[in-house]
Amino acid sequence: MIAEERKMRERAFHDRRFGVADGSRPVLETAYRLMLPANRRYHQAMEAVRPLGRVLDYGCGNGDNALVFARRGLDITGIDISRSGVEHARAEAARVGLDTEFQVMDAEDLDFPDNTFAAVSGKGILHHLNLDRALSEIGRVLTPAGRAVFIEPLGHNPFINWYRRRTPEARTPDERPLRATDLDRVRTYFQDVKFTYFNLTTLCALPFGDGETFDTVFSLCGRLDGWLLGAFPWLGRYSWVVFMDMRGPVKPSGRP
Structure with a gap:
């Protein structure tokens, strides 16, 4: 019952979100400018999986990402708990002439x-879900040599957590940014796991707006992040987001 209530709240939140315009969240748009390096890494990974076969966009929202990759030739299917999001995705796919499939589906119980x-x-998406159920389902639907790539927020940085508390309207009541213990659990579901952390000190660029000063501070802090995370890997948990590259799912029969 508790799990179903959580899913109902998630569905209602995202139905409201995607039922209005394009589903963007203005309160977070400034912060999302910091995501360029992480997004670049994500897109590189998606290009690498293109020749491997069929891809699942897990928590596709309004379909924006799936359609970007479909235009690049990926055989991609999108699923989301939000009917509004999926309807938007289907309409946009039809508008641009793509036959990309989108389905309303529970990410913790894939069909x-x-x-x-x-x-x-x-x-x-993962930080909205029961992590063990999600990872188990991802591993189940992947081929034995399959690969999973995700970008997820982390929950250790006190300043980021302060900002989250100040902007509750931008997120669901049940979502929980991942912590180090969650990342440890990921390793039990995949044979080969690599985490790359982004946005440790680059958050300092936020107060400088959209101009040249922002670009300068962001660039300098990006280089500082590279040095800090290389010299002190444990600082990664205090970054804003982690890029997760997971290969070789451990199938249920092979798990202790």
Whole structure:
């Protein structure tokens, strides 16, 4: 019952979000400018999985990401709990002449058979879910050599957490940014896991708006992040987001 209530709240929040215009969240748009390096890494990974076969966009929202990759030739299917999001995605696919498939579906209980996808991808979805159920389902629908790539927010930085508390309207009541213990659990579901952290000190660029000063501070802090995270890997948990590259799902029969 508790899980179903959580899903109902998530569905209602995102139905409201995607039922209005394009579903963007203005309160977060400034912060999302910091995501360029992480998004670049994500797009590189998606290009790498293109020749492998069918891809699942796990938590596709309004379909924007899936349609970008479909235009590039990926065989991609999108699922989301929000009917409004999926309806928007289908309408946009029809408008631009793509036959990309979008389905309303529970990410913790996928309707696909085992070993359906060569890759599963998502942005900002796992922290909305029961992580063990989500990872188990992702591993189940992936082929044995499959790859999963995700960008997720982290929950250790006190300044970011302060900002989250100040902007509750921008997120659902049940979402929970990932913590180090969650990342440790990820390793039990995949044989090969790599985490790359983004936005440690680059957050300092936010107060400088959109101009040249922002670009300068962002660039300098980006270089500082590279040095800090290289010298002190444990600082990664205090970054804003993590890029997760997971390969070789551990199938249920092989888990202790």
